[in-house]
Amino acid sequence: MTTFRDRSDVLAELGTKLTIAEIIETLIDGPVPVRFTAFDGSATGPEDSxxxxxxxxxxxxxxxxxxxxxxxxxxxxxxxxxxxxGVHPGDPYPVLRAIQSLKFHRPSALTLVTIARSLGWERLRPVPPPPQETLPRWRRVALEGLRHSKTRDAEAIHHHYDVSNAFYEHVLGPSMTYTCAAYGEPDWTLEQAQENKYRLVFDKLKLKAGDRLLDIGCGWGGMVRYAARRGVRVIGATLSAEQAAWAQKKIADEGLAELAEVRHSDYRDIAESGFDAVSSIGLTEHIGVHNYPSYFRFIQGKLREGGLFLNHCITRHDNTRTTKAGDFIDRYVFPDGELIGSGRIISDIQNVGLEVLHEENLREHYALTLAEWCDNLVENWDACVAEAGEGTAKVWGLYMAGSRLGFQRNVVQLHQVLGVKLGPDGLWNVPLRPWWNP
Structure with a gap:
């Protein structure tokens, strides 16, 4: 059977120019799964797509x-x-699912010459990417310093989180919570599930009025305010100036200023210690896998003896793959983001002397969360475009829909790991069995 690649090489040898559709065929392994049309009038893929x-x-x-x-x-x-x-740009999930098996390959040198001749050599010169794209990793070193230095981490967080608070309000909803929710039932609303996530973290940490909590990477302060409303004294830290300003205003509006504070700060600059609990909800993805030991040592140093901590983060489904994110995620969404399996996280927690009490995987919960965020983006599309521009709104639709598919296919997972800082006697000060409702 003659493949598209074989045919393109034959055409190349004959000196035949390729249509855009034929160029697409040469770049894709196997049948084209959806219909492609092009400005030169050519088309390929199923006509009934x-x-x-x-x-x-x-x-x-x-x-x-x-x-x-x-x-x-x-x-x-x-x-x-x-x-x-055939799909709304706020939720391209259906088309991403249709092309999930799409694989590209690099054509032969002969075919590349034919593509160049077909398009015109001048049209193959690389052109600038869209303005939403950040620099490749190797160029960031020269301009922003080493990966996961304070300066470079601050720039990475700025790229992702300082889009616009109003934009996030449209996408995330009233909770302004940009992490996986915890659903009791699939038909729960997003707000129910996000409130339940904070309840789950609060209960796992065995918090009570008068306790002290450090929330690292606190975002817009959802966990900070949840705990403060229950009498807990909380310090939150975020590298996003816009998040910190929004959170501090919300704290003041809710009359929680005596209990809660959100600082625009690198977590490494938090001087206080002796906390009853530490929560890290959606930060570990940003700190770099090689920094896990120092990160968990930092947490250990902030806890009193017997204090509890909870790490909530996206992981890979195993511990063997590369930690780096794909090109799209790295350039458009999470610059310098890194993921590894929950096994590595648990090992590094244990290796600094903390004891792991419990862990659970909320993978399906994140797929449900992302579906709701995409629904919000679709519903508020015009407002989001007016706030951040169509290109940025497209980035978010593509990123969230693709992530939803990734969680459903078990490409990525979401794990909560609960641990404790033991005293020198090694004795627990917690109940023998889990004390929270799932």
């Missing part, structure tokens, strides 16, 4: 040829050079 991907101009095919895979597709889509018909 529910979705049509329209390459509108030469820059669109330039992006695809020069960055094979998800990065090239994302560039063309975010820039408006690739239009996806």
């Amino acid at each position: 529910e979705f049509v991907l329209e390459i509108r101009n030469p820059r669109g095919i330039n992006y695809l040829v020069n960055a094979l895979g998800d990065l090239g597709l994302a560039r063309a889509y975010i820039a408006g050079d690739l239009i996806v018909h």
Whole structure:
């Protein structure tokens, strides 16, 4: 059977120019799963496809040829050079599911020459990516310092979280909670599930009025305010200036200023210690796997003897794969983000002398959470575009829908790990069995 690759090599040998559709065929392994149409009038893929991907101009095919895979597709889509018909840009989950098996390969040298001749050599020169894309990792070193230095971490957090508080209000809803919710039932509302997540963390940490809590990477202060409303004294820390300002205003509006504080601060600059509990909800993804030992030692140093801590973060489904995120996630969503399996996290917690009491996987809960965030983006699309621009809104729809698919396919997971700082006698000061409701 003649494959698309075989045919393109034959055409190359004959000196035949390729249509855009034929170029697409040469870049994809196996059958094209959805319909592609192009500005030159050519098309490929099933005619009855529910979705049509329209390459509108030469820059669109330039992006695809020069960055094979998800990065090239994302560039063309975010820039408006690739239009996806049949799906709302706020939730492209259906089309991502349809193309989940799509694989690109690098064509032969002969075919690359034919592609260049077909498009024109000048049209294959790399063009600037959309403005939403950050620099590749190797260039960040020169401009922002070593990975996970305080300066570079601050820039990475700024890139992702300082989009616009109003934008996040539209997407996240009233809770302003940008981490996985905890659903009791699949039909719970997002707000029910987010409140339940804070309840779960609060109960696992065995907090009570008068206790002291440090919430690292506190975001807009959801956990800070939840605990303070129950009489706990809380310090939260975030590297996002916009998050800190929003959270401090919310704390004041709710009359919690005597109990709660959110600082615009690197967690490493928190001087206080002797906390009854430490929560880390959605921060570990940002600190770098090689920094786990120092991070968990930091937590240990902040806890009193017998104090509890909870680490809530996205993980890979095993402990063997690369820790680096894919090109799209690294350039558009989480610069310098790293993931590894829960086994590595638990090992590093244990290796600094903390004892792990319990862990659980909330993978399916995150898929449900992301579906609701996409629903919010669709419902508030015009307001989000007005606030942050269409390109940024597209980035978020693509990122959240793709992440939903990743959680459903067990590419990524979400683990909560509960631990304790033991005293020198090694004795527990907690009940023999779990004391919280799941």
